[in-house]
Amino acid sequence: MKIENSKWKNNPSTIGIQFLSSRSSASPPNMAAAIFLLALSLALPSASSTVAFSPKDNILIVCGANSLVNLPDGRIFKTDMGSAGYLQAKDDVHVSTEPGKGLPSPLCQTARIFQSEATYSFHLTGAGWHWIRLHFYPMNSTEHDLKTAMFSVSTDDVVLLHRFSIDANQTSSYVVKEYLLNVTQPQINLKFAPVSNSFAFINAIELVSAPDYLIPDSGSSLFPVQAYEGLNRFNYQFVYRLNVGGPPITSQNDTLGRLWENDGSYIKNKAMAANVSVPANVVKFPEDFPALIAPASVYSSAVRMADAETQQPNFNITWEFKADPNFDHMVRLHFCDIVSKSLNDLYFNVYINGKMAISGLDLSSLTNGLAVPYYKDIVVNSTLMSDSLTVQIGPMKQDTGSVNAILNGVEVLRMSSSVNSLDGEFGVDGKKAGMINRGTVAAVGFTMMFGAFVGLGAMVIKWHKRPQDWQKRNSFSSWLLPVHAGDTSFMSGSKTSLGSHKSGMYSTTFGLGRYFSFAEIQEATKNFDSNGVIGVGGFGNVYLGTIDEGTQVAIKRGNPHSEQGITEFQTEIQMLSKLRHRHLVSLIGYCDENSEMILVYEYMSNGPFRDHIYGKNLPPLSWKQRLEICIGSARGLHYLHTGTAQGIIHRDVKTTNILLDDNLVAKVADFGLSKDAAIGQGHVSTAVKGSFGYLDPEYFRRQQLTEKSDVYSFGVVLLEALCARPALNPQLPREQVNLAEWAMQWKRKGLLAKIIDPHLQGSINPESLKKFAEAAEKCLAEHGVDRPSMGDVLWNLEYALQLQEAFTEGKSEEESEESPEAMAASPTVSSPLPAADPAVETREPEGETRGNDLADIQNTEHSGTNMFAQFAHLEGR
Template identity: 65%
Template sequence: MAAIAQQLLNPVVVFYISLFFLSMNSIVVIVNSAADTTFTPSDNYLIDCGSSSTSNLHNGKTFKSDKQSTSYLSTKSDIQVAVPSADVPSPIYLTARIFVEESTYVFRMVRPGWHWIRLHFFPMENSEFDLTHSVFSVETDDVVLLHSFSITNKTTWIMKEYLLNVTTERVTLRFSPLRNSAAFINAIEVVSAPDSLISDVGSSIVPIGEFTGLSTHSYQTLYRLNMGGATITPNNDTLGRTWEPDLRYLMARGLAKTVSVAPSIITYPEGVSPLIAPNLVYATAIEMADARVTNPNFNVTWRFDIDPAFGYVLRLHFCDIVSKALNDLYFNVYINGKMAISALDLSSITGDLAVPYYKDIVANASVLSDKLMIQIGPINQETGSVNAILNGLEVLKMSNSVGSLDGEFGVDGSKSSSAGTKGTVAAVGFAMMFGAFVGLGAMVIKWYKRPQDWERRNSFSSWLLPLHAGHSSFMTGSKNSGGSQKSGYGNFYSSTLGLGRYFSFAELQEATKNFDQNAVIGVGGFGNVYIGVLDDGTQVAVKRGNPQSEQGITEFQTEIQMLSKLRHRHLVSLIGYCDENSEMILVYEYMSNGPLRDHLYGKNLPPLSWKQRLEISIGAARGLHYLHTGAAQGIIHRDVKTTNILLDENLIAKMADFGLSKNAPTMEQTHVSTAVKGSFGYLDPEYFRRQQLTDKSDVYSFGVVLFEVLCARPAINPALPREQVNLAEWAMQWKRKGLLDKVIDPHLVGVINPESMKKFAEAAEKCLADYGVDRPSMGDVLWNLEYALQLQEASSQAKKDEENRAAAEAATAAAPSPRAVIPPIPTTADVKANADHRSTGGDDDDDEPAAQVHAISEDSGTAMFAKQLTEINGR
């Protein structure tokens, strides 16, 4: 034993023993790292709906039939359908289960926590139902996943992916057919996700700072991109995610360049799990290209369609695979033009190259429009390389303040007994206040005031008009008014309420120069509208109500109720209000180009081009479409006309004046019975006869607007002959004759594309159908107008190309042919001199033309062409 002990104390042996244990420790670290790349879900429900057997997919997933466990499905009436084949990526889309009444799937949870819910839809052709006409909703006990959902294309398959933090012992998926329709589902996935996938903290842009409460929201995946790389399928992602290439969303592709490395060199740091994103994401990137532009400090931009009524978590993935050394790459990240990350230095964060890093950024309505723009660019300082990169991007829609991911209403209180307790105390308090608001009107606004003006001016509500605070459940004070409101956005919305900035009467007197009559820019039933300038230089429109008008009080209340729950690029925004003493004043964003009508006739303004008229019509249609479908219950404007379509400095159209607006009928109703209000010439005749209001009444009025845009004359003109007084009737007569081009605005004659005008007129004609059921939705109208614009732009481009071609041919014909230059016969002395030049190492004959080509390449195409013409004419 002593000999063995002595041998163990030998320095060489000690060294090898130490090395052995060190190696064992290294092995353990590697194993742990490898373990982190795998995830085994505790809950893993994969259901092939309507199938009679198990489906084995090529990616290794096995979907069981919902027949194999009666505990999944609860329904009184359902239909199973199947097709032998279809152009779909998986056999799970070849079967479906159809529901003609409310039905549920119930899944029992092994453990709480984050769970994926993936819903697969394909409207297969079958003899039972035309699934392209199905309209239905899908919700859990707590969250609305889909509202009024439909797929109208028979060849389209869709997968909707959600991430929910499950805190109960079961997950219930409720399918509810709407409008005497049916619901259907092809396959369902309910699968556990890692707890580390979503943390509770992110970064907010407005206000700048830390955002807490991410773990209290539910999410829908809208976009998941692998920048600069190919599609990553669920086979190559441990969590079964799909990452698509970014190319289709990339603007100005010439400014971007793809870069990639071997995935094996990516090293995950401590605190970043490989489950966040696979190494394939970090092994590719988009960087700034050598665009050969004068200013190399440009941005690389991606653009996405979104719904601005929701907040979003933007997860940005970075990994420096472009630098040759540390501390050489510094760049900025912008979201919709606002700085999101300034002077990002990945080296200082990760301590090495090829190390993943990600950042969660929260963007809300104060930052977003109907487009999301992500930009990366250099810091414009002489520090390191002029470059910027992005490896991956995930865009997750956040549930709103009432727990919805589609629409602005939460789960019905009768279906969720705990809905009323989910909001915070603040949410309940404010919900009570809004319930009282309906009954007490302007008195509630006076109650809401605070004694100190500085408090009002410096509160969050001074700068932001939130989206969800004015939801109908707040307005009615129902037991569900608290909704599923949670911390984070929920508290933020509750604290601001949507009333905007409070203005004192003295502030508005100063802004309008004591309501100077010269500042009046509009007059209505509510009162005068003045242009004003706030103390920070912002121009605003100030609508001062008539204190003696009962109509004014009603409109004042309605305007606040409606605009407090609306925010859209094509709706005029309410900035704030004043209710001091007997004054009722609303303050809006200023629309510098005034109403559309002024640009069509009566004001001697420069005529609008046909393209401008199309773009304005499309903008107004988008605003109305949002009113009808984007709000919780839907809103009917009830006074659509060209004076209520306002134009900003860029001629962007926005709907205005919501004083007559009404909530649309609920799912159980077909119309709203109400006294007829509106403007003559625009009134829906069916609404006038029956006093039954629907969103199709707005569609009729918009049809009149379209003919106003086309013909540039008022909807009603009593000075004209009797048959011409009513524009809608008169234009329709000429449309039926096929001679509408005889009565259009003379400024459009010869410049409007006939096919574009035909499509535009067809849209207007459909809007003016006698019965509402025969009229299109505003979504359909919008589609036809956008198509008319495409026809016009295609025609204009073809005409421009033809003009350019003709000009080029004319220039070629006008230019004299270069005269042939006959070189002189070289003398003996010339030959000798040339030989001497070559023998002394002079330039080759090819060098001079090369220099000329290099010089020409530095000129623009136009300058080069002019230079060549000058040389030719000078010979």
């Protein structure tokens, strides 16, 4: 009997059914055998190789081909020629070769060549993990020697290949580069950039959705051995994938289209290892096990210690891999005890790079059975690596049962660097990752130690030379200094000072940017002219200044008599010194002179987002403009939550803290209340601070801050953008005072369109409004665990924008065909929107928008006015 489709292999129930159907005239013995097979299959759990997975996105492209290409695994690759619409390139060069037995794959018959930068653009159906597989085969061509090509490949966010070329020394010239990216936007662009005087080429591209559980958020670190959180914040390249002890597995036998090599060429001493295998249907997958982590055929084969060596427990079986020491790696180890005859009989150790990764591994205790799959993710820091990575297994060397050890599968994944690169030291934006040259570690360490001693000596000398009245002075330097000798708290009630430090000290130490003298600040602000004040708060004033012959900046001058202002200054500079993003307001520099606390920021000429949607007589923004501003803000917040190792919670997200530049590009501002997220914890316990109307109710009740608190506040921002009214307005009827509650009541009735800004009536695509409203509703969920991440919110807003753009294009075409009379007869929908009344807009009270702690919030009647980080058109706090 021949099984034509690979998805039926290793499935006894299907074999039995096909046997019966194909042998209708079977003799009784054969019929009995078929029935036995069918009964056996029903008694055994199904193997993961039969688990179906339907990817939302399944884009398969063969480059430069004129027709479809069918692979043996049943997949069909479409061409990028003609009207496919994927490719934007200045040149149209493609080559082909005659099909023959010498080709490693049907995808190698054609290739696309780029002599200048080219981009493939793909629209996606859903966010989340996506495979990207790039196929390269330097076929023979009379015009181009593809083996000489050198180029880089990147997406909008991730560097995939840097100055890549086919290695002439490798055994096979057919190369498949495989990546797993966490995509958060509805379109992904794949850019090919040849180096100077060279060219790029590509044979085929795969872009396919992957199961969400493929990369869980938690794993273990190698040294010290402890929990490692945040794995799904990285992007990955699969460097090695081995079916240990078994034959290679192709895409015909892997539901996710993966290739698994045999491990034989990676074992250092094959005499120490013995292969063992069982039928795939013997493997028992628990109901809660992510069945597509690996096929059943991976778990049904293994390498164990060779029989001749089991009496010598002082040896290990070793697999060795080449690795790039500039990147962290995640090693995924697959285990399944198919050798033991009883429970709790097999205990062994696992080592990575000579360090203990798992001690006394007892698979039967972890899985409550034999032949049950188990896997472990272990992160190997780059500082623990050389040019190679080793995996070893060996017995515990104690009297604990069988002297044996097993391994079923290994995957080695390169993790993206600090600049989101998977190859080379530079990111997409040209920023350089903080990579370590191990040859200079000792020298750097000595230099740092020497510098530390010199710095401490200078501080001691300066301390002894301090003036008599040092505690009566207030200086920016004392606030910047992280340690204050003899003082138990910051500035001891805002009256502590350590005197001024030399200019430029903190620009290198804390990343504060350019140093400005006080004279420069005076000149920039015309000696702090009151007519130049663009913001006022408890911290002091914000002035519009001019530097460098015309560059406008926002200059924040701290009030040394305000404890709250000084504390927020401290937090602001701690945050901005480590943050750089297009959608975050940038710190340009500082002044530390004459006991002043002054920070200089980029000037946001169009002021806060709120001024453009209500409260000011400014031209109304279109729906597309509002969506783009919301998207920019979401990108900034997403970076705060995920762009640093620890993550940052803004804690005061609102429309007055979203500022707009000349081109209405949104940037998040005001980090005076921000908090570092707690590593390894779900929340930060802290006194409640923020602005009424935007406060996460769960944070208010429990005083436990999470990044989902920002998500709730952003949901209120989305409603402000849609309804053009404040988050709180006590002048309205009681049921309308709170925007979030009022708008969600209309949303649940299906009548949200009734309360949108009248300026938007008739201009919003209903599907765009629906997607936007769904995003806002999810953000405003009562419990944080039910709210989406900012990445998910960003995805939905991008999708809403795409729907709106398509709608606008279609409407423009229709309107061009309609007569003026028909346009005049178009019905309009009235809106009961309270904030549309100018009288209501001007009744919003001014004053402090934050409570300093829980008691302040409980005693504050209302907040909703401007904050100190609004550097343009601000009216008070």
